[in-house]
Amino acid sequence: MLDDGWMAGGSLLTYESLPEEDQAEDTPLAIDEPTQEELAELETEENIVGEEYLTGYFEEKPELYLVDPQSLLGTKEKQDLQSFLDYHASDSSIDMYIYVFGGDQQIPGDVREEEVVERLYSVGKPAVVAYYYLGAPQRSEIYLSPIITDAVSAAEQRRALKSSVVQAFSSVNLADQLEAFLVQMSIRIYWMERMTEGTAAATKEAIPDGEEARAFHERMEKEEETAALPSWIGLVGGVFVSLCGGLLLVWSSLMWWKHRSRFLFPEFEVEPRMGGSHAAGIGAVISFSSTAVPPARQRDQVPDYMRRA
Amino acid sequence: MFGDGEVKLRSLTDAAGLFRRKERDRIEDAMEAFGTSFPQMFIAVYTGSLGETGNLRQFGFWLLNRGVFEDVDVTKPNEGGVLIVIDPDSKAAGISFGYLLDPFFEERDTFECLSRAHSHWLEGRYCDGLLKVLNHVRTLLRKRSRQVRRDPERYERKVATPVAVEDLVKKIRGGNIHPMYEPLRPESEGVEF
Numbered sequence: 004m005l006d007d008g009w010m011a012g013g014s015l016l017t018y019e020s021l022p023e024e025d026q027a028e029d030t031p032l033a034i035d036e037p038t039q040e041e042l043a044e045l046e047t048e049e050n051i052v053g054e055e056y057l058t059g060y061f062e063e064k065p066e067l068y069l070v071d072p073q074s075l076l077g078t079k080e081k082q083d084l085q086s087f088l089d090y091h092a093s094d095s096s097i098d099m100y101i102y103v104f105g106g107d108q109q110i111p112g113d114v115r116e117e118e119v120v121e122r123l124y125s126v127g128k129p130a131v132v133a134y135y136y137l138g139a140p141q142r143s144e145i146y147l148s149p150i151i152t153d154a155v156s157a158a159e160q161r162r163a164l165k166s167s168v169v170q171a172f173s174s175v176n177l178a179d180q181l182e183a184f185l186v187q188m189s190i191r192i193y194w195m196e197r198m199t200e201g202t203a204a205a206t207k208e209a210i211p212d213g214e215e216a217r218a219f220h221e222r223m224e225k226e227e228e229t230a231a232l233p234s235w236i237g238l239v240g241g242v243f244v245s246l247c248g249g250l251l252l253v254w255s256s257l258m259w260w261k262h263r264s265r266f267l268f269p270e271f272e273v274e275p276r277m278g279g280s281h282a283a284g285i286g287a288v289i290s291f292s293s294t295a296v297p298p299a300r301q302r303d304q305v306p307d308y309m310r311r312a
Numbered sequence: 313m314f315g316d317g318e319v320k321l322r323s324l325t326d327a328a329g330l331f332r333r334k335e336r337d338r339i340e341d342a343m344e345a346f347g348t349s350f351p352q353m354f355i356a357v358y359t360g361s362l363g364e365t366g367n368l369r370q371f372g373f374w375l376l377n378r379g380v381f382e383d384v385d386v387t388k389p390n391e392g393g394v395l396i397v398i399d400p401d402s403k404a405a406g407i408s409f410g411y412l413l414d415p416f417f418e419e420r421d422t423f424e425c426l427s428r429a430h431s432h433w434l435e436g437r438y439c440d441g442l443l444k445v446l447n448h449v450r451t452l453l454r455k456r457s458r459q460v461r462r463d464p465e466r467y468e469r470k471v472a473t474p475v476a477v478e479d480l481v482k483k484i485r486g487g488n489i490h491p492m493y494e495p496l497r498p499e500s501e502g503v504e505f
Contacts (some may be wrong), residue, residue, distance in 0.1 A: 266350050268458035269464055273411040273471045281390035282376040284414050286407035286422030288368045291433040 008269070032306035060102060061114055064123040068092060071103040075137050080178040084185060091189045096196050097151065098186060120146040129199075131137040131192055133167075133184075140171035140184055142279045147195075152200040163191035315378070323381045330399050335439035338479045342446045347385075350453060353392040355446060359438070361401040372397045372408030394449060398438065399497060406434065407445075415458040415467040422498030425449050 052060070052073075068088035071082060084101070104110070116134065122251045124130045131146040136142040145164050147155060154275070170187035173182040195209025276283040331339060343355045357381070364383055376395045390413075391410040395418075396426050399407045407422040425448045429441030460467050 009350060011483070012342040017438045069484060084451055157427065191448060245354075261346075262348075264349065264454075266418060266454055268352060268412065268457060269462060269468075270352075270412060271415050271468050272473050273414045275411070277373070279373060279377045282393065282395075282410040284409035284411070285369050286409060286417070287405055287419050288406035289423065290402075290404045291429060291430055294434050 004030070011096070024299075050105065050107050051111055052104060054111075057111065057114065061119050064127075065100060068098065068100050068251070069103065070100060073103075073105070075103050075105060076178060076181075080181075084178075084182060086183060087189075091185075091192070093134050096129070097148075097192050097193055097199075099185070099192060100124075100130055100132045101185065101293050102134045103130065104134065104136050106142075109304070116144065116146055119151060124148040131188065131195070133188060135181060135184060137177050137181065140168045140180055143168060143171075143184065145188070146258070151195065151199050155195045159195070159198070163188065163195070166191065188231075259273065313375075317378070318380050319378050320380045320382055321352060321358070322383050325356075325358045326362070327358065327396070330359050330398065330400060332439075332440040339439060339446075341440055342443055342496075346446060346450055347388070349450060350392075352388065353394065354381070354388050355449070356381055356384075356393055356395045357398070357442065358395065359398040366399070366402075368399060368402075368404050368406040369408070370398055372406050373446065376408045376410060395440065396445060396490040398433075398442070400438070405429070413453075415471045416453065416460065421452055425452065428484050438447065456464075 056072045060070060067085055068091075069076075071081060071084045088099055088101065110116070120132050124146075125148065126130060129151045131148075132146045134144045134146075143164060145160060147160065166188040167184045171184035174180050174183055323343060324336065326336065339357065343357070346355050347353070359377060362368060372395050373399070376393055378393075379389075379390065379392070389410070391412040392408045393410045394413065397408070398487055400428070405426055407417065407426060409417050409422070425445050428444040428448045432441030432444060450490075
């Protein structure tokens with residue numbers, strides 16, 4: 004306690020308000036106000052996606068895999084990329100949606116990407132959603148449908164994005180960059196598929212990264228070519244399966260017919276022998292006491308008196 | 313030696329306890345399938361020790377004549393039975409069969425059937441061996457059935473009652489002479505040496 008009656012924490016023990024402190028006088032900063040030009044420049048620096056496009060981007064699940072309401076890509080490029088994405092969708096159990104933005108564009112703060120993905124991609128076929136910034140692949144982000152988020156770790160998602168970005172930088176052309184990004188992402192989605200099936204657990208750590216991505220990309224492209232063979236392999240396989248099915252059917256019919264067959268014998272009049280009222284058919288007797296001697300040598304011959312006259 | 317009365321037993325009588333339950337099921341299935349394929353016939357299996365004095369053939373003959381197989385349909389008399397007897401103590405097995413099979417089954421056929429089981433029985437695998445026997449009996453009878461259809465007389469002749477001697481004499485006296493007993497011709501009587 005001090006002499007003037009103030010004590011530490013005293014304000015907490017009373018209902019009296021704290022004594023007002025002396026307000027320091029505001030000292031104006033000695034700098035100039037921003038000019039109108041500077042303010043305008045500041046606004047344009049933060050190039051936010053126009054509101055008129057937000058509906059096209061985030062309102063509902065897009066019909067096409069390539070989402071570009073701002074038409075940042077040319078028609079031909081768009082068609083090429085779209086057809087690639089269609090092919091990917093037909094070949095993979097995980098779809099890939101690409102939202103294309105300008106390289107310097109910002110998504111408005113009130114749009115939460117996670118919320119969009121959760122709202123639009125929770126049901127139906129699982130998907131990987133990529134926000135791609137034309138000319139600035141390093142800004143790209145990916146989001147996964149909630150259904151596969153657990154199966155694909157965050158680290159793997161980062162690796163997938165990183166390697167796709169590396170691939171994108173292999174080209175100068177903006178559309179080529181996007182194409183390279185998509186191809187690589189498609190490959191990584193293949194591994195994600197495996198992970199969701201639980202089969203890639205062992206190889207997960209072996210997935211190449213960074214600089215090794217190119218070699219891996221080439222290898223995977225070869226695998227894709229192999230995967231494209233089913234056009235003729237499928238035909239041969241189909242014929243083979245049909246043939247096997249036909250043979251199986253024939254065999255089954257034969258077995259069924261055999262099983263259903265009845266064999267009847269004529270009943271000839273046989274004179275009873277040796278007082279047997281029902282039977283006198285004396286067959287062979289063999290011994291199976293020795294492994295060294297063949298059955299013929301272990302055969303017990305029927306005595307003559309038991310033979311039919 | 314084995315008794316005069318009827319003996320009631322099941323078609324699969326495992327007195328020696330050679331088969332496990334699952335094996336019994338497999339054997340019974342095979343026996344049933346045989347009975348379905350050959351509606352006039354049935355298979356019976358007996359396993360047991362006959363003792364030192366027991367004769368497998370005599371026992372088979374006796375059992376097939378005296379046995380009343382409870383689980384066999386009454387429309388199938390013992391004439392259509394094929395009895396397989398296995399004596400694990402003396403390590404011997406034999407087959408007996410009823411009169412219905414007399415024309416179609418011979419001793420060498422039964423030996424062929426039993427031979428199929430020989431290697432299995434040597435190793436004590438009685439069930440497998442027995443199934444092999446049953447399978448071969450089926451195969452063989454199927455074959456015989458086809459042969460009988462083509463040439464029934466051939467099999468009928470096998471079991472035809474032999475002509476009695478007195479009948480033969482009557483035939484000779486009546487002028488109906490069998491070529492074998494035909495008297496020598498007059499010209500052959502005067503052969504000069």
